[in-house]
Amino acid sequence: MKIDNLRIATLSSIILAAALSRLVPHPFNFTPIGAIALFGGAHFSRKYLAFLVPLSAMLISDLIIGFHDSMWAVYLAFILTVGIGMGVLQKITVGRVFGSALLSSVLFFLITNFAVWYGASGFYPQTLAGLGACYVAALQFYQQDVFGNLFLNTVMGDLFFSAVLFGTYELVKRKVPAFSMAG
Known part of the structure; x- marks a missing residue:
């Protein structure tokens, strides 16, 4: 197996395992x-x-x-x-x-709660005040969760799993140095 194909298979396996x-x-x-x-x-x-690859893994787990x-x-997020x-x-x-994981958490929070405001729930008026109320409610909705709220859970999950995925692949690259050179 060519090194690039092995690298792609390894990356895909890490992503699929994370999705599952x-x-x-x-x-x-x-x-x-x-x-x-x-x-x-x-x-x-x-x-x-x-x-x-990531979209396929996500779709498999969502199915x-x-x-x-x-x-x-x-x-979309x-x-x-x-x-x-x-x-x-x-x-x-x-x-x-770290910064990208934080940015992706904020992006996910803003986009998915925008969807709730826009029509998935019907609870909020279609005004800026309604959008603001939706975001505030989202911050407070899961106060009894492990990390305090939905937003913080997203941040902690993104940081934790980013460390796991990127760290795992760095360890793999130490075992297979050719992965560092593969495009």
């Missing part, structure tokens, strides 16, 4: 979604694979978990996060991964 981890019990929104998108965007040199009315917002990985993480450093 969504099937085990976890705190609400403490998931690898943002990390998968960042990781794919950062590591696949073929841009279509940067989108295709098992199920879908809801605002899935379009989840996938996911696609934009792949773009963040492609742009910001061209040079991978701990600081850039």
